[in-house]
Amino acid sequence: MTTSTIRLGTASPGTQATTAETLTQLEHIAWQAASKDIDILLLPEAYIGGYPRGTHFGCVIGSRSAEGRDEYLRYFQSAVDLGDTVGDGAGAGPAWVNRELPSDTVPGPDTGGDPNDIPNKRGDGTREELERIALETGVFIVTGLIEKTGGSMYCSVVYVCPTLGVIGKRRKVMPTGTERLVWAQGSPATLRAVSTIIRGVRINLAAAICWENYMPLVRQALYAQNINLYLAPTADGRDSWLSLLRTAAMEGRCFVLSSNMCVRNTPAPNGHAATPTNPDQADEPDGIAPDALPPARAGPHHRRSSCVTEEGFEIALPGAAPTPSPLSHEPHHRRRRLSVLDQDGNEIVLPCSPPSPTSSSSKPRVRRRSVLDDDGNEIALPCSPPSPTTTKPTTHPPPVPIKPTNFPKPTFTSRGGSSIVSPFGDVLAGPQWEDDTGLIYADVDFADCIRGRLDLDTAGSYSRNDSFKFAVQGLDLTPLPY
Template sequence: MAPPARIRLGAASPGTAATTAETLAQLAQITRRAAVKGIDVLLLPEAYIGGYPSGTAFGCVMGSRSREGRDEYLRYFQSAVDLGDSVGEGGAGAGAAWLRRELGGPGDATPPRASLDGSPDAKTRGDGTREQLELIARQTGVLVVTGCIEKAGGSMYCAVVYVCPRLGVIGKRRKVMPTGTERLVWAQGSPATLRAVTTIIRGVRINLAAAICWENYMPLVRQSLYAQNINLYLAPTADGRDTWLPLMRTAAIEGRCFVVTANMCVRKPTATHPAANVTHDSSNGDAVDELPDPDHFGSGNRRSSCVTEEGFEIALPSPPPPPPPPQQQQQQPRRPASQTKRRQSVFDEDGNEIVLCGDGPKAQRLSVANGHQPAASASSDTKFVSRGGSAIVSPFGEVLAGPQWEDDEGIIYADVDFDDCIRGRLDLDTAGSYSRNDSFKFSVEGLDLTPLPY
């Protein structure tokens, strides 16, 4: 009997770029780099497309809203993407009808575009973002899962979309419970959108589903995913606190599944990058015909921000570096992004992260207990609004890659054997016999919990 194929899981921690068009181009560049590394499934952070409005209250206090806050909300709404879906009952969208492109009529927002097989598709709806993501996945061969801010009707939803290189979009879900002041701008999605999806990669059936940020702290949300017999649990997030990685390890052990989490790494301003007012650009550009040069979108094009004392997010444009003197222009070719040094680390048997500083066998090792990174491992001048923390965890709670701290350009990955999910069921099957389903009854409104096959 041939050994099962190993699947390469990956995650990255990029920050949202200054415009939606730039973010989509940046996503294409990251996905191309992931393909070069042989990654099969790539996870990107919560709200990556559209942006996470950290630090702003949109001019709202109890009983009052400001004109400036309404204008800021308008800009944020304009930067959200229209995937051509409807609001649906309780924020469920149109479900299978949207997936099959069966919606039409007044919702059409763009002229007909070419479908994935090149034939005209008169039923295309939305602003073209769906088609752009499908093209990126198809051209790279990577299954892309990304967070996005989706607008439908007059509402915005924090969403996750699953994009298969063979079939296009195979699923989308909307955050069931926005946390705290997220509720000012994000509507509640229906629990019906917690539906897992399935695909086959290298002959291995993968059942995957996502819980978004603090949904992962909701035990019943986690159980609704376990009950569908998933073996890949995805957790795009905006939480980079010390409590996050232990939660991911818990989910992996509970569900006996691989867990991948991704969080943005966003830098604070420096003296060389003065602050500017927040702006949102609703332009998504035309559908991608070919992927951009992988070196074109570097850290200089990533959106960075800080929060003022008044609680407003400040977006920081990153101007290109000055050109070299004329006599050096032919002598100093641009350094490829692939040669940029990355922080490297491993985990010892006690679960402590070992940070490798320097190059070669004499690299200095710094022990970091419980995933904390020492200040010495980053530039003393570098500050972060969000430090990232993307990671990959095994069904036995082992951290296989990451956490990816203070790195907005790198990609982490791990080669995994999905049979480990079955091996883990020997002693724990949270949604099967171990759940004592003869005594405890669990159901989710609008969601079929029939287990997917392996």
């Protein structure tokens, strides 16, 4: 890196079980970013508090369930309190950022009856924790979170500077689809960009959250403020998302940084893996879900339980000894017919020749010779009739090794897809698929944003602002300086 190069980084972590655990994970990621000299780190939409993928909170038109209300209560309790107000959906704005709001500490035994023991103490301490992490790691952190205030929840993003602390916050203007069931609409006034200076380079940055990026006027509101870093935290993990990021980068002649959670399927109480139910904001699970596999067969010929290792090998699990069938006089291990597994993991029983009239049940059964085709399937070869002078084979052919079958891969509720794109639409890093622990980053020269405006300045002369007038209620569109 040179003194004029800025390193942008992003990751695809999933929300943890509690806010405390998520903040601990966030701190670990920030220290990882610091060790790689990352200057600005973006984390996903709703990372703190959680994205309620796949739930409906017991709601249908005209009816709500008691269980759904309890689920909503738990989700509300997991949201964070940053100490801001509702306002008109924008909160208190600069008064909150500058800690000018009165303390919300309740007088009581814990404060000695004096609410001013902690000046301007507001919220649950999440803001202060984020500021501490940014200060200690030296990383400018932008993260999505679920914010609660005044009985409502907002899908928000905070900008946390290592030296100044929180310098801005915005709330999602348009929750998508059923997100509107639990998230309030934020004010467009929160689309205001913020600035930071790193190694003498001024960076004007602003965020559009998830499907706000599909709103052309939201994108234009960011371009008009002369941003050079466009942030897109999201819950959309489809392949098509990258094309939108490249469009925004080329439209705004800015670097685009996007982050989405990578969430592995985990067994639910019924033993089935969780799968996404909203294809518009969650990609389909990759591979075959456990409940899509053929059921085990009952009876004395059932297949033993097994599991699959990370390398794709099937391991048989110990089970109870089979009970001989009353209809057969042969031992169980000699009654099982040969079988192979196809590419989908299904067991296929191979045909067998009828027993010879002269054979005895006490004679050992000879396994037929076989070969493997290019797909790893075992094919039994025809066998020659036994020699009249031979009563039993003298030797057994050596067993033919069977290559591992391609078993279903682990499935994901969300595959991630975090990416970094240049002002010319080039993908500099990512998409980061199926990786919930790593970091991706790129060294960038912000002068490229000016180079790109040689022929395209969407918010300036190219916009024909002499003919087209653009305004946003409550938002100052005055361009930020370079």
